[in-house]
Amino acid sequence: MRRPYLRPIDRHWWAKPPYLAYTLREATGIAIAAYALVLMAGVICLALGRSAYDAWFGFIASQWSLALHAIFLIAMVFHAWTWFAIMPKTMPRLVVGGRYVEPQLITAAGIAIASLASLVLLLIARWVLP
């Protein structure tokens, strides 16, 4: 006789290996969105006037904000690292000169370009901003 039995899925699969790493990777999205909210708050305060903006900048200069942005920085770096690790998966298999290009090469190129881009932005900020 047949009586197939489907085991119910573990509702907490996302919190356990091997999926925990994936969940942590996705969690970087929270930090990126939170950083956007901080910037948005600044733009709103800017529109509201000098005293509102000074209050926002007062927060930015505070210890809480520095700690928060240190966390944002770690999240951004982790995001960039995992982003380029997964990027080759979204591309068709690159074939150059009849041979297949390994995804690790694409990842390494991405990380190199991102490092360069951030460095260039920092240098531009150093020299251009008042």
Next chain:
Amino acid sequence: MKRSVAPVFWLMFGAGGMVAALFGPALVIITGLAVPTGLGLGTTTMDYAHAIVFARHPLGKLVLLVVISLFAWHGAERIYLTLKDMHLGPKPALAWLSYGSAGAVTFVTAAALLAVGL
């Protein structure tokens, strides 16, 4: 066969993710660490007088809108999928909450940038 509407959100997630991967670390360092502490950049770099000039410039507006909006849409997609994985609510509710928030952020930021003037 019914097409999914997911591509719209996925492309914005991708754009936001790419901008964050390329410039995110530098942006966080500039706006959140270097300027407030004066390390590497001046503490007055982001004071009201300078910020308003930046925000009034069309390019400044574009940069602010693109960064804030794309980061919000990127986060929204990831938050939606993670909340869905965690079974924290019915899918439509989670979608409206996540994408709706990103939409709100985009709208409010655009409005504020207009209010700042030229």
Next chain:
Amino acid sequence: MTGDESMAEWRITVEILRYRPEQDAAPVVQSYEIPCVDDMSVLQALQYIKDHIDGTLSFRWSCRMAICGSCGMMIDGRPQLACQTILRAGNQRPLRIEPLLHFPIERDLVVTVSEFVSKIESIYPFIIPKYPRRLAEGEYLQTPGEMARFENFSDCINCMLCYAACPQFGENPDFLGPGALALLQRYNGDSRDAGQAKRMELVHTENGAWSCTAVGYCSEVCPKHVDPANAVNQNKTNSALDFFLRFLPRSGTIERGA
């Protein structure tokens, strides 16, 4: 077991999740203690149990060499081929064997494969030529570079380990899944094929590429390095571009050559 006295021999406890529909309301763990040597595969351990201890134990197997795709199961919590998983000396922990995750259990370690087969059949798994080709025209010519674009996707042995690995398939059994989408890409990426548009109709749906959240575990467990995660996610790119570019004249479809 191999007659080689120089190899370490020890005893191991094997815990197997069993299910006999005629007597069990739900799956139940049964333990066996067996001798083993350190080049013994999990499949050999199962065969020892069936041959010497409990003839009622049911499991699929055939080639013993990781090419038929029959012996996929959860071994210590990881989807693996039993014939390819070797017991090593010094590993004294109980060996835990369960049927492949996310599939209904028929009996013991045998799962229902009919849904998976239907999915494979649904993606037009054959070359759809550009036009009916006459014999006199000779063979298709394909460069090594053209073959390299899809060759790995043709290595799939239908073992279903990727489906056991995929949590989104676990959440949504209607998801086409990594294996079917890898086979889909095997054809879409083949320079001889002109059926991309038909297959993309399946990809564009919620149960197509868009159930995938790029966990990537499917590619990690694949015994043949098919990289199904790549098949699914490159089709997200194709699908997303097509979502907007489909309104352009014919040349807007992206799948050609992808």
